[in-house]
């Protein structure tokens with residue numbers, strides 16, 4: 001099958017992206033607006049970049065009309081966000097927070113989640129998530145502004161909070177964290193069938 005992005009309809013291009021890059025980790029991003037309202041939404045176009053300084057990024061895509069997602073509006077306005085990690089236990093509530101509520105409606109309330117104060121940034125963290133990465137905005141890179149256009153949001157992690165329940169021997173235990181991954185369509189992956197593969201020696 002040969003596929004040329006120049007001739008592929010937009011929906012098929014998106015479908016190809018999310019089926020090829022799979023499974024994807026999920027940044028469950030909490031923000032506040034200039035008006036003080038809180039917002040929470042999942043983003044699976046998400047990855048770490050480097051550890052010195054500790055940087056992560058995620059990509060809010062514009063909607064069909066080219067409008068910015070509330071998360072991007074808030075990040076641009078207040079320059080801070082928290083990446084909470086979605087787990088098996090929080091999957092259903094995480095999904096609930098992806099509904100398109102009007103600006104200012106808090107997904108914390110809609111999904112029955114608990115906002116807790118963060119240590120170094122103003123957006124609250126999600127109590128039900130075992131890992132919080134508190135971030136200061138480093139840079140946004142807007143690649144396109146029309147429908148399905150994208151902006152990369154790059155943040156510097158200024159504080160990390162990990163629940164004792166998933167912290168074993170000085171590191172996060174994936175077996176206890178049970179992070180989930182997003183695949184194509186409405187499919188998700190569990191991480192309970194992991195295997196080890198030591199790095200080869202040259």
Ligand SMILES: Cc1cc2nc3c(=O)[nH]c(=O)nc-3n(C[C@H](O)[C@H](O)[C@H](O)COP(=O)(O)O)c2cc1C
Pocket residue numbers: 026039040041042043044045046059060061062068069070071072094095097098099100101182
């Ligand atoms: C697991 C999951 C991953 C998602 N990943 C993205 C993403 O990477 N980029 C994006 O623009 N939307 C993504 N979405 C959709 C947004 O969460 C959704 O548009 C949400 O309403 C945005 O909220 P906001 O307008 O409050 O920022 C994802 C949804 C789910 C359920």
